[in-house]
Amino acid sequence: MTFSELNIDADMVQALASHGITEPFPIQQQTIPLALSGQDIIGQAKTGTGKTFGFGLPLIQRLGETPAPGVQALVVAPTRELAIQVAEDLELATSGRPTTVASIYGGKSYDGQIEQIKAGAQIIVGTPGRLLDLAGQHILDLSHVREMVLDEADRMLDLGFLPDVEKLFSLTSATRHTMLFSATMPAPIVALARRFMTRPIHIRASEPDEGLTQANINHVVYRAHALDKDEVIARILQAEGRGKTVIFTRTKRAAAKLVEELSDRGFNAAAVHGDLSQEQRERAMTSFRAGKRDVLIATDVAARGIDVIDVTHVINHTIPEDEKAYLHRVGRTGRAGRQGTAVTFVDWDDLHKWALINRALDFGQPEPTETYSSSPHLYSDLNIPTDAKGRLKPTPPMKQERQASEPGSSSRRGGSADSRNRRRTRGASDSAPQTSAPDAAAPAEKAAAGTHDGQGHQHHDGNSAPRRRRRRRPSGGAPAAQ
Incomplete structure (x- = not known):
């Protein structure tokens, strides 16, 4: 029709x-x-x-x-x-x-x-x-x-x-x-x-074919260690055929932390949660729908607006509260008859929750498989290349934009070579080479280094090598002799 x-x-x-x-x-x-x-x-x-x-x-x-x-x-x-x-x-x-x-x-x-x-x-x-x-x-x-x-x-x-x-x-x-x-x-x-x-x-009326709903979604449940989840997710995001992906977290803080972590690893991630302004949430959803960001991290509160038909993977970073929440989350994938994959992480403390969900939905999987980022079955279950690592090589666009918008950001992160040498020189012997400019605390050194051009800059006359500069500590508070 x-x-x-x-x-x-x-x-x-x-x-x-x-x-x-x-x-x-x-x-x-x-x-x-x-x-x-x-x-x-x-x-x-x-x-x-x-x-x-x-x-x-x-x-x-x-x-x-x-x-x-x-x-x-x-x-x-x-x-x-x-x-x-x-x-x-x-x-x-x-x-x-x-x-x-x-x-x-x-x-x-x-x-x-x-x-x-x-x-x-x-x-x-x-x-x-x-x-x-x-x-x-x-x-x-x-x-x-x-x-x-x-x-x-x-x-x-x-x-x-x-x-x-x-x-x-x-x-x-x-x-x-x-x-x-x-x-x-x-x-x-x-x-x-x-x-x-x-x-x-x-x-x-339910979904296009209610009998097909479970069949066209591959449900995978892992018992994962909290400190290894980010590594596991990074590998899942490199699965063959992986398209738009929604990751659900329990708290706003976890969502904010995960989007920062995945962006740093090279993935195009965005977040939707209650701590963001409405404009930020709209911008994240728009970029996700348009494919500019292919990973969306969300809390349950924000999930109602995720109505995108080409989501291939849903990852439950933390287990949903009950079977209804589980069905709502995984229902973001496998839409309109498409194939989908739903991966759920179960913490040791949440095994009882999974037991209830498993019983209610009749999954027949009472014991989630213990899984780490190095587990061979992780790669075979989800069609992940065996050489996949926890970090992509290219610098993520979000990080590039952030660096471009922060002039001098490199000096703030680690400082220049001169500034690092200056820090190392303090407390070193007088015979150690000094590559950094003298600081304002030693006026005698500045005067001895060369002549002055009258515009706030010092220079050498080019006829002789500059004399070694030594720090002098004034005695009794009197200024050092010029």
Whole structure:
């Protein structure tokens, strides 16, 4: 089946095809025809199953080819990263028409977002807090919203956003067309749907082929030593066929430390965690999606925005808390039927956690294999060249940029040869050669070394060898004789 057969407009079909998107996923095949007709929909689907285009294409088409300025469609997302990803997908689909998409979320300046709203953006994608903030200031008018989407509703519930979502619903017209998507359907989400939706149809769809999901991801579990993990990761990153890779850490500090370590080893790594500004996180995600950085280190909090289909490897630097977190992490790879590899490190203290995950997911691997960076099975398991080392030879781009932006950085790191010789000369015998210039503490030496040019520089007359300079310590505080 094609998007044209689903009655999607030709300009959007062409825009998707230009990015290699030609065949709709199951959730899209089921959602698009109903959404085009104006039917309220509850879609039960996980991240990465294609639901963004499932609701996005009908939403754009229902607004018309030349929609009037002003907010007519609202997509509510639980996190900034997801809002950015959804907005980018909708911008791709609208590239052939004058429809404007604006992303509205906290952690970024109001000015640019307000300008987009005042310029007449028709589609708003945002997080609940900032949307309510701008609505409360009467900058964002939601009364004319005809299309509303609630994405990852269960995540909204987890983050405590449900009261904010209810307020947003109350600011829109009761006759709007509504679509709600959620991976799970807890009771509060069901109650929300009953309250704000009109006779919704429940569509349940998982990944493109749920039976294939486990088969197309190679799950590898190692019991690793904390001090050897960086070495092991460096070798995994040299595996044959390795593409974009996501590494999950438990803490922000661990993520920051690992990105610095891998960058120093020569890998193009970026990080996404809570200690970074929103601009830094956006820049990291953009460079990762574009392939400028092929290693992304993230904490679980930031993982919701990692919706990139060509991730080949996921590495759990530390074991996830439970089986749900494990599935969410490794679900970053093996998307759209592609092959993926998931490597999990289990510390000695976390063996009990792995036992629970193993039992819940029926992996049949209760004892992780003890593994070091020198273990032969590491290379054979993950198709790593046997001559791979823990460091790449070329200087990483990040380090080159850092060095280029720090004039005189070499002198700060180790100092020049002259400065090192100066330090070694102190305390040495008078007969030792002195290659460094005398310091300001010995004015007598400066006078004896040559003549003065009147411009703050000393020079020799060139007729005789310079006299050996000796340090003189003034006695009794009196200055040395000139």
